[in-house]
Amino acid sequence: MEERLLRSYEKIRSNAINGLAIVPVRRSACGGCFAIVPPQRQAEIRERKKIIVCEHCGRILAGVDEREEVEEEKPLKKTRKLKVE
Numbered sequence: 207m208e209e210r211l212l213r214s215y216e217k218i219r220s221n222a223i224n225g226l227a228i229v230p231v232r233r234s235a236c237g238g239c240f241a242i243v244p245p246q247r248q249a250e251i252r253e254r255k256k257i258i259v260c261e262h263c264g265r266i267l268a269g270v271d272e273r274e275e276v277e278e279e280k281p282l283k284k285t286r287k288l289k290v291e
């Protein structure tokens with residue numbers, strides 16, 4: 207019954223450094239709590255000169271996902287490119 211909870215918890219933990227969750231910025235919003243991240247902050251995140259933390263949930267914003275489309279998080283299974291000769 208608690209397995210699903212446990213799994214999502216472990217997923218969060220696997221992204222954590224020193225207990226802090228790291229999330230990307232998606233569609234101008236925090237990937238953790240979906241609070242809007244101002245463009246200026248996004249720029250700072252892109253520069254990666256300092257650690258930007260979401261003011262809302264305290265997660266570390268690790269990068270800006272530039273893709274506009276919403277993509278479900280799937281287990282990393284990259285499609286292998288076949289070599290065409």
Ligand SMILES: [Zn+2]
Pocket residue numbers: 236237238239240241260261262263264265
């Ligand atoms: Zn947040």
